[in-house]
Amino acid sequence: xxxxxxxxxxxxxxxxxxxxxxxxxxxxxxxxxxxxxxxxxxxxxxxxxxxxxxxxxxxxxxxxxxxxxxxxxxxxxxxxxxxxxxxxxxxxxxxxxxxxxxxxxxxxxxxxxxxxxxxxxxxxxxxxxxx
Numbered sequence: 001x002x003x004x005x006x007x008x009x010x011x012x013x014x015x016x017x018x019x020x021x022x023x024x025x026x027x028x029x030x031x032x033x034x035x036x037x038x039x040x041x042x043x044x045x046x047x048x049x050x051x052x053x054x055x056x057x058x059x060x061x062x063x064x065x066x067x068x069x070x071x072x073x074x075x076x077x078x079x080x081x082x083x084x085x086x087x088x089x090x091x092x093x094x095x096x097x098x099x100x101x102x103x104x105x106x107x108x109x110x111x112x113x114x115x116x117x118x119x120x121x122x123x124x125x126x127x128x129x130x131x
Contacts, residue, residue, distance in 0.1 A: 003067075004067065004068075004109075005109075005113075009067070010107060010110075011065065011069055012069060012072070012074075012108070013063060013107075013119055014082070014104070014105050015061070015062075015105075015119065015122035015126045016062045016082060016102070017101060018036075018086070018099050018101055019100040020098075021037075021099070028093065028095055029093075032095060035092040036092055036099060040062075041056060041062070043086060043088075044085070046085065049066075051068060052064055052067070052078075053067075063119065063122070072107055075107065076105075079103050083101055083103060086099060102126050102127070104124065105122055106119070106121035
């Protein structure tokens with residue numbers, strides 16, 4: 001954030017939650033859930049740029065930091081790419097598994113100027129649209 005402030009740059013935080021993970025776990029078991037999480041992480045990694053940061057925050061939740069945006073449209077394009085990638089079915093343990101994701105976005109400096117608040121805003125946006 002300090003680098004963005006110094007250079008007067010935009011950046012975004014994307015909060016992403018995999019949909020239907022509990023259902024997959026309950027019906028297909030922990031091993032399939034684990035494979036799904038690994039597959040999702042690999043597919044997400046193919047979408048992000050080498051300057052982006054992809055992190056798994058909890059069981060079904062990921063965060064992507066997209067620094068040095070040229071416009072807010074960049075994060076919208078990335079978000080759509082993430083959703084499209086995760087909506088494709090995968091074969092895991094002999095089962096075709098379909099999942100999706102809920103996404104929330106927060107941008108600096110338009111949404112806030114505090115790191116913790118950026119992630120909280122992205123989470124709030126994600127949960128408000130996934131209901």
